[in-house]
Amino acid sequence: MRIEKRLHDSQLMVYLSPLLALLLTLISGALLFALLGRPPLGSLYTFFIAPISDLYGLSELAVKVTPLLLCAIGLTLCFKAKIWNIGAEGQFVFGALIGGAVTLQLAESEGFWVLPVIIASGALAGMAWAAIAALLLTRFNANEILTTIMLNYIAVNLLLWAVHGPLKDPDGLNFPESALFASQTLLPVLFEDYRVSIAIFIALFMLVVIWVVLTRTLLGFQLRVMGENHNAARFAGFNSKKLIWLLLCFSGAMAGVAAISETNGPVGQLIPTLSLGYGYAAIIVVFMGRMHPLGILLASCLLGLTYLGGEMAQIDQGLPKSITGLFQGMLLFYLLACDLLISYRVVPNSRSVKPSAITQ
């Protein structure tokens, strides 16, 4: 067997590849469970189906989808333009930190403006954090992969500093945690007894917004051109620096809103381990979702499910919760491997050397 370049990229494989990757991940997962001495199919059921087999489970999935989708919405635009923003995690954490500080300030305040102010503060903070990378990239040409990663570590340490110091709950038992947020500063939940909040509507609304931007606006066209050919974009007179600023700031703002959806939602305070790697998982969402709005919605459901599945595997099977990361990593590996089939096809070795085929 060998591989041979296709004349044209296969559109079918573009959409089949994520499904193939999921299938391979499930097979590997079954093997892994068998290796650990667990029933393979039963464990897969526990991981992928049991968590969403009732209404509460589905609402919990929506809780996980919210931050993932928000982060992925911003990253989609960046990645389309080939700006490798790996910093959603840091933008999330910094957004949570500032949003949390504002929330604690507003603990006594009442009024319709409280929540919008909190959400805006998170968005602005995320935006500011991304703007650092934009500045370093446009002004100094510093590789955005490395700067955004470094900013992730810096943001996490800032959060640790805050919950060990200035934002630590004075009435707490000396735990590195902030005070619990006041109830009027929390995002309203959609249904009583369920944790899913109105933030899911913000996420879905922004999803429609980027859909329109990508397909119906000059901006969407510009960033697609920039992603495909940097020089063409320059010759066409697009201001790539402006675009970099815009995309990184938008992406940071989305990560900041994602942070508020967690801190002022199910978490309800600042804790050291706020983000469960949503910023990194969102990268997988964007690739799995083929950078298409509908695709990233489906992919964020799948990635959200890996979080629920990990929790379920821990409760039900006594497996470490970090099995979530293992599944996420496998998913991306398999996806990248399957993407070979978009531009190449696998042919048996014998085919190309058949003389009869040439003479006919």
Added chain:
Amino acid sequence: MDIGLIENILFAMVRTGTPLLLVALGAMMSERSGVLNLGQEGMILVGAACGFIAAYAGGSLGLGVLAAVAAGIFVSLIFAFIALTLISNQVATGLALTIFGTGLSAFLGAAYVGQTVTGFAPIAIPFLSDIPLIGQALFAQDLLVYLSFILFAAVFVVMRYTRLGLIIRAVGENPEVAHALGYKVMVVRYCAVMFGGAMAGLAGAYLSLAYTPMWSEGIAAGRGWIALALVVFASWRTERILFGAWLFGFASILHLLLQGYGYEISPNLLAMLPYVITIIVLVMMMYRQKNQGLFAPRSLGQPYHPLK
């Protein structure tokens, strides 16, 4: 400042710089052959977890180091297969390796959090370790630090004086020409990536068996990424990597110095220093690039397929 303090600082600097040196040497080798492997962080973590588990279960530090190196090579092979044989985007594949390695190491190591082993102890070399100022830093370290010196010298000699070094560079500069000259581009790249995996695994073993002899989730703490920046900082030159690694080691222990002088700064804020310095160094390098060029291997990160 008394001489004892300087000696202590230099000693800690070399210790802290060692994992960076190991990873950066491996990453440089793989980048010199034209492969950008952003999965260093993941490979360190898998190496650290496997090394600790093997040393804990097998009761032997040597076994731990071997397991760490083997694990590093194994995960680097996954990367090589997808990125080289299956011609994927190297940036995305490297990220995948980091995500996968972070998950795998946390999963494997979960049962070992909080356990300890007796780590590598310093071995002072007689006479040499008595040299004032640098004696302690260079000749009173543990075995893995000495190994890092040897590996540095080996990489230096290979890259500068041997035919093998020339071949690796040729493959990284222009794989088509190297292929036309009869060199096996794929084999060279596979080997370079595996060397990177072995070095990252070794760095992992250093972290979990010598530096802090224990396993904790995310023990690499961004060292894989700092090492990647270090390679840029060093302009892909071996001798500058040594200098850079120790410089970063020094930056990471600045807080000891500040504490020595009685400054009270939150440890969490000080922990940000290496990352801040990495950004500053990157900016400085890119500024210099405008005048002198960046010396990156020309085909770095470009997919190559001989049957294209």
